[in-house]
Amino acid sequence: MSFVDYQAHDIACEAYVARPAGAGPHPAVLIAPTVRGPTPLEHAKADALAADGYLAIVLDHYGKDQRDLGDRAMGLMNALLADRALLRRRLLAHLAFAQGLEGVDRERIAIIGYCFGGLCALDLARTGTDAIRGAVSIHGIFPPPELGPQPPIAAKLLVLHGWDDPLATPDSVLGLARELTDAVADWQLHAYGHTVHGFTNPEAAVSGRVLYNEDADRRANQALSAFLAEALA
Template sequence: MTIQTRTIEYTHDGDVFEGLLAWDDRQPGPRPAVAVAHAWAGRSAFEDGKARALAELGYVGFAMDVYGKGRRGRTKEENAALMTPLVQDRARLQARLAASLQTLAAQPQVDAQRLAAIGFCFGGLSVLDMARTGLPLRGVVSFHGLFTPPGNTAGRAISAKVLALHGWDDPMATPEAVLAFAREMTQAGADWQLHAYGGTMHAFTNPEANDPGFGTVYSARADARSWQAMRQFLAEVLA
């Protein structure tokens, strides 16, 4: 197996973005592809690594960028400054996500009829919005994502299958928010699943997360279980 990568610049509304594409060059022809939505710091080695891991599973992985080329946060304050404007303007975020997915679908390695998306933290919110807005995806997976509805998709049906992988003790997505999310997905007619991991906080897939006071703690057990759940889900929706 030889995993190849290349960065791809793309533009939307006058802004330049840069994603990372990863694929196994031993596999001939177009294949299913999975977009990776980044956490609040922006596209990083973490998301690039997930794109490579997806390529090792036989997919084309694409680490998306919704902040802009080179725009990254290094502290909580910088991360919040990058994320908050898009959380507050979900239509703008959704448009950037659509542009990223369109870029992925246009790559020669990609079967544009078999697309999915996964996301982490803020990226989990992002992929749920991709499903809510009806982008051409077969399925989305939210890892410790935020469940706050966007406010501009009420009443719309959700055709993409949805898998939410959630730490039950996540202070950023409380049990009340989980129940509201379940009601929203049901009302939208979605084929949805929720896996809740007990004794698990936010950012449980990130080995660098170790801030109990902030609510972000890595869990090797939940990390492994959630990745396995994602693998089974993608095998189903992208078959």
């Protein structure tokens, strides 16, 4: 496990890289963090994926000089939500960094993301790139980027969603389904009842809004494992 400096378009970043045993090349999984940026939770997920044989890379949304964000995190995220073209450029730069990382199988790359990172995973797929085989949104948010006509989406898509998530209402889920269908994407949705935002985070504890759900977390991990095995076969 190591930290690696890289450039993501306009910012200097630091990725956490967890490597599996052996020389590789290995299938790679990019991990897009929540609004808070990279934390020990994403690092632990990267370590778990490495144990399963993937080279896992935790991306850096805001730059290596932006840590311990506290209340500043929402402002940094909202700035990117207001400039989806900038977010797209950074995501493509993250991908280019991963493609050039030693030990990565360039033909077998996927991205997963949590909360804001779920939108990032979808947005990378929305570019139409064929450089990723799969993208997974985990309690993500769904607004489309509105950057012109949507090209066909080449990556397989998995959406793991808490049905009672106040940040991604049923209407927005249906909107995403229509969007992905129109983009001729290979997509699937797993919705967990009685489940709100942040259900994979054991530290989430805001009743009715952001709350850990052990059953949904377990089921989501099972679905994620099966999806990655298929997409990166």
